[in-house]
Amino acid sequence: MKPDLHTLGPLIALIALIVLGALLNSAFLAPANITNVLARSAFIGMIAVGMTFVITAGGLDLSVGSMAAFLAGIAIIAMNAALPGLGENWGTILIGMGVAILGGIAAGFLNGALITKARIEPFIVTLGTMGIFRSLVTWLADGGTLSLDYGLRTLYRPVYYGGIGWVTWPIIAFALTAFAGEWIMRHSRFGRHVEAIGSNDRVARYSAIDVGRVRLLTYMLLGLLVGLSTVLYVPRLGSASGSTGVLWELEAIAAVIIGGTALKGGRGRVWGTVVGVLILSLIDNILNLADLVSPYLNGAIQGVIIVLAVVLQREKRTADER
């Protein structure tokens, strides 16, 4: 595949943003700032990579933000519960991680099974589970905040803040996810099937592809990545509440769209998604560093970028089809 303006578009925008940021504030390129931006992108980023598969297969998942909050909540509860028996050690934390990851896969399975087995529209299923997960975590926290035991929190902290030099664990996890995601989309049978289903699921069925199974797997993959991102998120604040992960689903979907994946499915671009995530968090960061525009306008600027990205995608299609 030759890179056209269409694929390069988001990349050029990203580079322009970096140049702009560097011109506006010298602190922008400081390692501490870069680490900060990348680490904070990692949560949405990993989720967005999973979302790329779901959307490419013609699906959608609105529940990921609430799911992350719910998984953080049950992971914290599990760790606090295991503390008296196991003590303040990595064993306890591994239990929390296991709960988040397995819970994520199970939640993805729930979404996927309702969509493929019960044949309900993805939008409706995940709108429903979005409310369910959100309400469950609020209920578990009794309207307040679920806090991880102080000692455990200290032990767990390095998973977010530590790493190899400036490169913290979340950045490493995000990078690995992105590489794996790109590889799966481009080079594996699964990725090929995902694109085929999103492009025309009837053709996929007539090509002996188990459409339901592949779709289900995309939701489970996304659930797994939500779980992993929760594992990295919990040590950052050590708590979860009803307002954890709010609007993450929209940011993830926006990143996917900016990256050039078609919302109607059939064409998945994992690298594009990564670029999309970075664009969104750079805008946020630049607005915070420079006094040019109020950071409160962040949402407006992101909105413009999303619409622009979609318009550019359409331009290409009409040029040779009319």
Next chain:
Amino acid sequence: MTVLALHGVSKSFGPIEVLHDVDLALDPGQVHALIGENGAGKSTIMKILGGFLDPTEGQILLDGKPVRFSSGPEAEAQGIVVIHQEFNLAADLSVAANVFLGREPGGLRLDHKAMRRDTAALLARLDTRISPDTLIRDLSVPDRQMVEIAKALSRNARVLIMDEPSAVLTHREVGTLYDQIDRLRADGVAILYCSHRLDEVAHLADRITVLRDGRVVRQAMRGEMTEDDMAAAMVGRELQDFYPPKGRPSPDPALDLQGLSVPGRVHDVSLTLHRGEVLGIAGLVGSGRTELAEGIVGLRSATGEIRVNGQKVAIRNLRDAFDSGLAYLTEDRKEAGLLLDKGLTQNLTLADLPRFGLWRLDQRAETEALAHATQEFDIRAPDPAMIAGKLSGGNQQKLLLAKTMLPDPQIIIIDEPTRGIDVGTKQQIYAFIRRLADEGRSLIVISSEMAEVIGLADRVLVMREGRIAGEVTGKDMTEDKIVRLAMGVSGEAA
């Protein structure tokens, strides 16, 4: 007197020029047939005339004056109506809504009653039993084509452009189509008609233009060219022995059906396909041929017993069928056969990916497979990196055939093998089918083209209303016998 004409038209897609200096004139009350091989540029000419593509060079003349249409609807406003080779119907809307799409009668509130009534009248004129309220997605391919024709008729065209309208129709509907064309001709409509069925070109056309590789190579008036002349002009060489010699099937059964039923569609069908045999299945639209095929390969739930090489097999889905050595080539190329927005390689290998690697797909091997298939099936793609939707219709069909044959199946069910394929390639495909049978594979060929079933098959089963109505073999394989069985008319042929 000419209504619409092309003058010195060339068309390029990127660096590739597909039409070279084409002149063409459409006169009122005349049927002008456009013939040529797959990829010769027929559809491109029709799209240019209909305002869907711009010529790179040259002029479009409407009533002698140069015009430029910026879109299909703009051309339609001038009375130029196109029936495209590929369907342009909204699958989730009703037949009536499609017929009136873009020109719905009524003020603020749509006049549903008028739409339904007028649609019913049009459909009655076409002698079909389609209800105006049916959704397009629930219609068979031929029925959808009849809706396309109804839609075009409803537009009161001055110029009607038809791109292979008969390719997806069966015997009976083709007759209705001819009647309508005769009516329009009498009304003074100028018609441009494209077809790969040369017998119908000879029957319908007042004037014939032959296109080869984007150039007009011959123009003739009615009666000046025989079918053989046309074929030779299209292909650039003489065509001999159109159908291959019949084979000598072995007595061993390759596929054995006992009481196969697809609820509501196919009732209690039993048949035996022998090794090395080409078994034809004929029948009218809606007689259950496609449903039978889809029932056999697990695309529809079916009851009954299926034996492959004498072994009873359970086929619950298409994967099971593949594993038993069966393959099915669908009649619905656009909606079920190919991913039109994906590359040729991706389409070719889609149903047989495991062969290209357990984990990492070997893209080099896939490219090689495409090169091989391009050669074996003579797929003419100006650029191997293009998407399947940009291939000409016939070349899409060849790609689909290549895709079906990739897993090397032993029992192949082909639904409409030569839909939209030119004479030269038809001959190649017939020879290919026969070679497969001679190599010991077994084939079922479902076809609406009577001459094809008779010329190709060793034996023909005729279906009617979901049942096998009869079998004809040897000397009995005549159009008359088959039609009688298909229509349920008893008694001896006159």
